[in-house]
Amino acid sequence: MPYAGTEPDVVIGGPREVNAVAHAAGVTVAAVADARTPGELVALRDGGETTLTSFGRDLDVLPIEELNGTAPDGYPVHGWIVRPAGEGPHPVLLMIHGGPFTQYGWHVFDEAQVYASAGYAVVMGNPRGSSGYGQAHGRHIIGDVGRLSAIDLLALLDAALATGGLDASRTGVLGGSHGGFMTTWLAAHHGERFKAAISERALNAIDSFHGSSDIGWSFTRDLYGEDPARWVEQSPLTHADKIEIPFLIIHSEHDWRCPVEQAQRLFVKLRLRGVETELLLFPGEGHELSRSGLPSHRAARFEAVLDWWGRHL
Numbered sequence: 290m291p292y293a294g295t296e297p298d299v300v301i302g303g304p305r306e307v308n309a310v311a312h313a314a315g316v317t318v319a320a321v322a323d324a325r326t327p328g329e330l331v332a333l334r335d336g337g338e339t340t341l342t343s344f345g346r347d348l349d350v351l352p353i354e355e356l357n358g359t360a361p362d363g364y365p366v367h368g369w370i371v372r373p374a375g376e377g378p379h380p381v382l383l384m385i386h387g388g389p390f391t392q393y394g395w396h397v398f399d400e401a402q403v404y405a406s407a408g409y410a411v412v413m414g415n416p417r418g419s420s421g422y423g424q425a426h427g428r429h430i431i432g433d434v435g436r437l438s439a440i441d442l443l444a445l446l447d448a449a450l451a452t453g454g455l456d457a458s459r460t461g462v463l464g465g466s467h468g469g470f471m472t473t474w475l476a477a478h479h480g481e482r483f484k485a486a487i488s489e490r491a492l493n494a495i496d497s498f499h500g501s502s503d504i505g506w507s508f509t510r511d512l513y514g515e516d517p518a519r520w521v522e523q524s525p526l527t528h529a530d531k532i533e534i535p536f537l538i539i540h541s542e543h544d545w546r547c548p549v550e551q552a553q554r555l556f557v558k559l560r561l562r563g564v565e566t567e568l569l570l571f572p573g574e575g576h577e578l579s580r581s582g583l584p585s586h587r588a589a590r591f592e593a594v595l596d597w598w599g600r601h602l
Contacts, residue, residue, distance in 0.1 A: 305395055329341070364441070371411040372405060373405050377456065384464060388420070407595050409461075463594070476536060477528035487539065491540075493551045535565040
């Protein structure tokens with residue numbers, strides 16, 4: 290049957306995530322993830338289901354807790370919490386995905402598991418602008434990205450804090466790409482909510498991104514609007530003079546999606562103002578460092594992130 294994109298779940302036997310499907314000779318094979326595995330191959334035939342792989346069999350993962358919040362205009366905001374073991378109260382990380390037209394889902398996410406295993410409750414969700422909830426949901430933020438995204442993200446954070454066991458006085462914010470854009474935006478406009486921030490591979494200045502990114506020539510106008518005068522107001526760099534919280538910037542030398550000047554300009558602006566700021570720059574890596582970079586670089590990145598939160602939360 291066709292789907293309009295507004296159905297709450299399209300699943301195989303529960304809250305699961307289907308990432309790819311192939312069909313031949315009467316057999317359908319799908320890559321299926323859930324709260325216990327980052328993905329397994331599943332064969333579907335004659336109404337039955339057979340799991341073909343066991344990549345997640347030996348993983349010791351923390352559970353994913355579904356979370357539902359409500360924005361001030363009454364709109365539902367959907368997400369998850371991955372909690373550390375123990376009663377808490379735990380320090381909190383608001384983790385923001387990239388895109389923005391992508392989504393978190395029902396699968397084991399290495400970053401959430403690493404941070405929760407280190408003692409931090411990880412809040413992550415799909416505010417308006419994300420994919421998976423229909424066109425109106427995805428298009429809502431066009432032309433006013435930072436302000437409108439922040440409304441839903443803070444509503445999700447408030448919903449998480451209301452569940453108990455979390456320490457609102459020790460909250461950090463982090464994200465990569467668009468998530469880094471929103472990290473800078475939140476630190477500037479809602480810095481009182483956070484003790485520290487980590488922005489990775491971020492777009493910070495829309496004007497230079499437009500002329501230097503490998504997708505800037507089209508992406509910029511599609512998301513931020515046709516009027517370059519509005520790009521200035523929507524750029525997190527414009528508002529960086531309001532940032533007072535400690536700020537870690539992580540970037541890669543060969544990032545063609547968000548070129549390294551996006552990190553350098555923010556770093557210089559914060560340092561000249563005396564904000565506690567560090568820049569971690571990875572040689573030879575691109576925009577996909579956290580997903581497909583050298584294992585040594587990925588491990589070093591996790592160590593730097595945990596060191597930063599250890600110092601500030």
